[in-house]
Amino acid sequence: MSHTHLLMAYMFSRGNTSEVVIVGKKDNREIKQMIDILHRKFLPRITTVVGYEGENKKLIDSTIEFVAQQKMIDEKSTAYICQNFSCQQPITDVEEFKENIMRI
Known part of the structure; x- marks a missing residue:
């Protein structure tokens, strides 16, 4: 098992990485x-942060500075996909999110 984690860490350090921030309400179907x-795809080069409005979002905002700027849009679960310190347009549609994740 430790060899697998070592290889994943090596891959993470050598390739392009992405950050995915998802913000929404915990009981929301879209989030x-x-x-x-x-969870369906093996994504060793992606760091994911999930911020639940009203629960852990304030703690995450104070811990990870760039996440504080990511907010829900129109009260919908919203995903931000970032690479090289730049984020794409926010995504509120689940199918559009899926298409973008599959391209990473």
Whole structure:
């Protein structure tokens, strides 16, 4: 098992990495679908942060500075996909999120 983690760490350090920030309400169906999409694919070069409005979002905002800028749009679960210190346009549609994740 430790060899696998070592190889994943090596891959992470050598390739392009991405950050995915998902912000929404914990009981929202769309946020659960977005998280499920991330769990279906092996994504060793992606760091994921999930901020639940009203729960852990304030703690995450104070811990990870760039996440504080990511907010829900129109009260919808919103995903931000970032690479090289730049984020794409926010995504609120689950299918659009899936298409973008599959391209990484």
